[in-house]
Amino acid sequence: SIQLEMPPAPSAAAGSCALSLGSRFLFGCRVTAAHRFAASPVQPPSPLHQQPHLQPCRQGRRWLRPEFRGVYKPRLSPEAMKEFWRLSGIGPDHSRAKVADQQAEVPPEIKRLYQEALPPIVSQDYRDPIVESLHRAEMMRRRRVINIPEFHVGSILAVSVMDKHAPNKVNRFVGLCILRRHTGLFTTFTLRNMVDQVCVQIEYELYSPSIVSIQLLKLERRLDDNLLYLMDAPHSHCTIPFDMVPEPYSRNDPVPVNRERVRLNPPPWMCKWHLHGYQGIDLEHLYSYLSDKDVAKAIEFSKAYKRYDLLDQYLNRVPVPDADYAFKDIFIQHQELLQHQQQQQQSSKKSEVISKLTGTA
Amino acid sequence: SQLIVAMATAPHTWLRLVPSCRSYSKATRLHKIDYPWKDEPKPHWVRQFEARRVDADLTPENRDWLRQWRLQRVRDAVASSSEAAAAASPLKEPPAARPLWTPRVSQRCGLVGIKLGILPMWYRNGQKVHTTVVQIPDQRVLRWVPPEDLGNYASLREMRPYRLNQSLLPRWLTQQRWGLQLVGAVPADPANFTAQWCGIFKAAGLPPMRKISRFLVSPDAALQPGACLGLHHFRVGDCVDVVARTVNRGFQGVMERHLMEGGPAAHGSTKFHRKMGSAAGGGGPIYRGKRMPGVMGNRFRAARSLPVLRVNTKHRLLFIKGFTPGPPHSYCQIMDSWMLDVRRSLDANPPPMPTYFAEDAPEGGYPEDVYHPDLLPYDQPLELPD
Numbered sequence A: 001s002i003q004l005e006m007p008p009a010p011s012a013a014a015g016s017c018a019l020s021l022g023s024r025f026l027f028g029c030r031v032t033a034a035h036r037f038a039a040s041p042v043q044p045p046s047p048l049h050q051q052p053h054l055q056p057c058r059q060g061r062r063w064l065r066p067e068f069r070g071v072y073k074p075r076l077s078p079e080a081m082k083e084f085w086r087l088s089g090i091g092p093d094h095s096r097a098k099v100a101d102q103q104a105e106v107p108p109e110i111k112r113l114y115q116e117a118l119p120p121i122v123s124q125d126y127r128d129p130i131v132e133s134l135h136r137a138e139m140m141r142r143r144r145v146i147n148i149p150e151f152h153v154g155s156i157l158a159v160s161v162m163d164k165h166a167p168n169k170v171n172r173f174v175g176l177c178i179l180r181r182h183t184g185l186f187t188t189f190t191l192r193n194m195v196d197q198v199c200v201q202i203e204y205e206l207y208s209p210s211i212v213s214i215q216l217l218k219l220e221r222r223l224d225d226n227l228l229y230l231m232d233a234p235h236s237h238c239t240i241p242f243d244m245v246p247e248p249y250s251r252n253d254p255v256p257v258n259r260e261r262v263r264l265n266p267p268p269w270m271c272k273w274h275l276h277g278y279q280g281i282d283l284e285h286l287y288s289y290l291s292d293k294d295v296a297k298a299i300e301f302s303k304a305y306k307r308y309d310l311l312d313q314y315l316n317r318v319p320v321p322d323a324d325y326a327f328k329d330i331f332i333q334h335q336e337l338l339q340h341q342q343q344q345q346q347s348s349k350k351s352e353v354i355s356k357l358t359g360t361a
Numbered sequence B: 001s002q003l004i005v006a007m008a009t010a011p012h013t014w015l016r017l018v019p020s021c022r023s024y025s026k027a028t029r030l031h032k033i034d035y036p037w038k039d040e041p042k043p044h045w046v047r048q049f050e051a052r053r054v055d056a057d058l059t060p061e062n063r064d065w066l067r068q069w070r071l072q073r074v075r076d077a078v079a080s081s082s083e084a085a086a087a088a089s090p091l092k093e094p095p096a097a098r099p100l101w102t103p104r105v106s107q108r109c110g111l112v113g114i115k116l117g118i119l120p121m122w123y124r125n126g127q128k129v130h131t132t133v134v135q136i137p138d139q140r141v142l143r144w145v146p147p148e149d150l151g152n153y154a155s156l157r158e159m160r161p162y163r164l165n166q167s168l169l170p171r172w173l174t175q176q177r178w179g180l181q182l183v184g185a186v187p188a189d190p191a192n193f194t195a196q197w198c199g200i201f202k203a204a205g206l207p208p209m210r211k212i213s214r215f216l217v218s219p220d221a222a223l224q225p226g227a228c229l230g231l232h233h234f235r236v237g238d239c240v241d242v243v244a245r246t247v248n249r250g251f252q253g254v255m256e257r258h259l260m261e262g263g264p265a266a267h268g269s270t271k272f273h274r275k276m277g278s279a280a281g282g283g284g285p286i287y288r289g290k291r292m293p294g295v296m297g298n299r300f301r302a303a304r305s306l307p308v309l310r311v312n313t314k315h316r317l318l319f320i321k322g323f324t325p326g327p328p329h330s331y332c333q334i335m336d337s338w339m340l341d342v343r344r345s346l347d348a349n350p351p352p353m354p355t356y357f358a359e360d361a362p363e364g365g366y367p368e369d370v371y372h373p374d375l376l377p378y379d380q381p382l383e384l385p386d
Helices: A018-022 A078-088 A093-102 A109-112 A129-142 A228-232 A282-287 A290-303 A310-315 A318-360 B062-078 B081-088 B145-154 B161-166 B197-204 B340-348
Strands: A156-162 A170-183 A186-193 A199-207 A211-217 B111-123 B128-135 B139-145 B177-188 B209-217 B239-245 B248-253 B294-297 B299-312 B317-321 B332-337 B370-371
Touching: A018 A078, A093 A318, A109 A318, A129 B128, A156 A186, A156 A199, A170 A199, A170 A228, A290 B062, B062 B177, B111 B177, B111 B317, B139 B370, B145 B177, B209 B332, B248 B299, B332 B340, B332 B370
Parallel strands: none
Antiparallel strands: A156 A170, A156 A211, A170 A186, A186 A199, B111 B128, B111 B332, B128 B317, B139 B177, B177 B209, B239 B299, B239 B332, B248 B294, B299 B317, B299 B370
């Protein structure tokens, strides 16, 4: 049998003993409760008109007792909550505590290196914290096998994939990154290049195990999120030699921005490039091909009304707390990855030394 | 002429054999004396949720204390019926010998799952596969209804849809080879529920749960009330059927809902672009079941014969190949597949009968992730054969 332990009675100094009748009786009406306290040891409260916080009003304003103000939504202690979720079998991800304890600020290089760690921009119904944490964990596991460099749209990459029909079983393609989309393990990027005077665009899945290596030849950024307009540009803009030598870069420097403005070919075009707000196109040259009506439409679009569209900002951006949490989680795993790489280097050095001493190949 | 709806050999006294109405005129309309609970809101036998009572006479401290007391009782009930408790404490009834897997006879209980999302993975031959991540919440067996008592089961006494559609009763109801196993999932605060709903769980000594599912189970695989159903009920490589309510797409027209052709977009078409067109032949009636606009989705559908490719013991997840019906965070039922080739493969490699118990665990326990041998973990490089 369980005995109920009554909590300590609220202090009489607050003058609230009369209010044990139930606060609903006090809404907007006078209460003369002196007769109810004839036998009680507690002093009856002062008359209502002397208590400024008990003035009656016609609208029946709801009034909260002083000792309850500020305790409107009492919370469980974190330990009790954790215990309940642990026994229930389901609940929030327990590793959230580890991430929340991460006090150190995430360095900016993490946000550049792990752009796909951000959660997807979809309706809240389709987002799940456990699935997102699984995506991030699997991404970091894959990065133990292959080095995925930092790259942006406008960078030049060389990708080698496994190909059973190729002579060396490896197929190498060099190209300009024109598109980078989706998040997590679904991340893809598209490379464009000219091969024998033919435009070739290949879309690769970043975390596919058939990718043998991703080599960054030139780190660069453009003025746009995608360079799809190069499909209607002269081929010189996306002709990259396959034997290009990689250019050195430093992680600490900011990513160089290529501010060139591309002159498109005369229409017809594959898409109405003037209606997407591209900054990397030579707009004067572009408008020279358009009628006055189209130019007016393009200028109206470029006035950036989206800056004032709050719903567009809400729907098409990742919430800041979610982004912070994701990068913190990735930062912890990034540090573990660096440790793992150091250990591997040490063990490979050890095995080299041992093989030299013993004379084995 | 009379059309007998129930084709069972044994007489069911509770079934009224009503003559079918070929002509739908007013004179032959169905009568209201079919069964007394016909027009009540369904389910009429139990109401689950109750509006939370606001006890204004209680101080918030006392309200908190009572809530903590209720939740502690839920935790104790959950802990006392867990796998660890079952191993330690004596059962109410002595445990029967574990049944053997009988080919073409045995059908085990299933699990209730919560669909979370999709994760892509790769096979060892380089092929990509999408896996549905399903979480197995805390669940217990609630009740066993033997096949002989199916006729007394309240929710199975709704005959009107079968009569209206002139369809036959399902075979599991007429043949009575399988019984019903009720499983409750996701224990919660009893204050959220009605006393009637809590009473369903009282006989099994369980706290009230948010979800009750029923599975068709053969009598040899019946489980006693209070038994714990766990993640390892299914092994990596087992093929399962996943049954769930599909995504509700709202009120849709015939082109979206039934893939009808509609009309021409141009060439003089006057107000006929996405319509149904004719509903029936000249002078004839529009038959019941005519495809028309209406709410699309929100139906129970089954994805059959999906292999379990990976099991994660940390978050209690099953990674099932392919896509399952329903939106994320919806309930789904997962059971051994009814497809014949899967059943035959289970005869050679029988699953834990009647369910997974602690004694089936391998030495050293399970690792955090158990992968299918054909699946490539992300921390291993791909090695294609020459």
